[in-house]
Amino acid sequence: MVTIGNIQLPDFPLLLAPMEDVSDPPFRRLCKAHGADLMYSEFISSEGLIRNAIKSRQKLDIFDYERPVGIQIFGGDEEAMGMSSEIVSAVNPDLIDINFGCPVKKVVCKGAGAGVLKDVDLMVRLTKAVIKGTHLPVTVKTRLGWDENSINIDEVAERLQDVGIQALSIHARTRAQMYKGEADWSHIARVKNNPRITIPIFGNGDIDSPEKAVEYKNRYGVDGVMIGRAAIGYPWIFNEIKHYMKTGERRAEPSFSDRVEAAENHLKWAMEWKGERLGIVETRRHYTNYFKGIHGFKEYRQRLVTTDDAAGLTDLFLEIRDKFAVVDTF
Template structure:
């Protein structure tokens, strides 16, 4: 069993990564349904929360069926981070997570996300401010360092633990790599094997199959793994990994019916949470992933990304099920 504060997770838990414009309540609900053990909100600007920005406040929505769930915040100002953690507390998540890993320029330029990797003292001060301001467990997600010449994750892990961080997720790339190139989990393995480190250490980066998940589980000896991009349009990956861990066998690929059901549920929940118009528009980015690799699907994909009427979209789903009733997924 893995513990973060009072949160009890199964042995070697599978975490859903916080992804901007992806990890909203409808998507999290699907991933929970298919085996995710711990999930996080999209990252939320501390400044936005304090300004009462509507988009930031909306991201605070969590639901009991997705617990345990954490709210992730980012920022570069101690006072703002402390105050935003207090605001987060009001919606009663299970934990608060700090983002020190986002490599996107607009975040980094504000001295937040991966931008803080250049200043470990600031990272520690920001973390300490959050820990002091909340009774909730505080966790952190970060990267190996700014670039290959400044990998500082060993010092970061020790100092964050010293100020009260209760779990650390490490994306095994530097900020300079963005999402390109190979992740290097040997750095995370070294952190885990540090005798000073007692908090759970989770690895993130490039886990896209049950086989790789088991290989990395056995090879690096971490406390669990976080899955991000591989779950987009494919929430089944969590249960597929768990089944492979238990049996050494691969589950059959989700059928067309399974894919349609997931996309239909995702659309339904998106419309319920965001309103019909916004829910329909923001679902469009997901259809390519749900129906990836299906031959001759262009006509249906075009309908899915151009229709503005929910009732018509549900009819398109029925058409897809009928047209591909005998289609074999590989």
């Protein structure tokens, strides 16, 4: 069993990575239904929370069925991070996570996300401010370092553990790599094998199959893995990994009917959360992923992203089921 504060997770838990414009409640609900053990909100600007920005506040929405769930915040100002920690605590997630890993320029330029990797002293102060502002467990997600010449994850792990974080997720790339090149998990293994480190260490980067998850578990000794891009349009990956770990065999891939059901549920839950119009618009980006690789689906994909009402989409999904009834797995 893996423990984060008072949160008890199974041995080798599978975490859904926080992804901007992806990890919202409808998507998290799908991943939870298909085996994710711990999930996080999209990252939320500490400055946005303090300004009471509508978009930031809406990202605080969490639901009991997705627990345990963490809310992730980012920022480069100690006071703002401390205040946002208090705001987040009021909605009672299971933990607060700090994003010290986002490589996007608009975040880094504000001295937040992976930008903080250039200043470990500031990283420590920001983390202290968050811990001081909450009664909840605080965790961190970060990268190996700014670039290959400044990999500092060993120092980061020790110093953040020393000030009180209760788990660390490490994306095995530098900021300079963005999402390109191969993730180098040897640095994560070194952190995990450091006798000073006692908190759970989760690895992130390039886990896209059950085989790779088990291989990396055995090779690098991490306490669990965090999965991001591989879960987009394919929430089944969590239970596929669990099945493979238990049996050594691949679980059957989702059928076409399973994929239609996932897309329908995603739409339904999005409309319940944000209303019909916004729910329809925000689900559109996911359809390509759910129906990737299906021969002859192009026409229906176009109709899915242009149909504007719930009734029309319900009819379209019925038509899709009839049209592709002979498609089983692919």
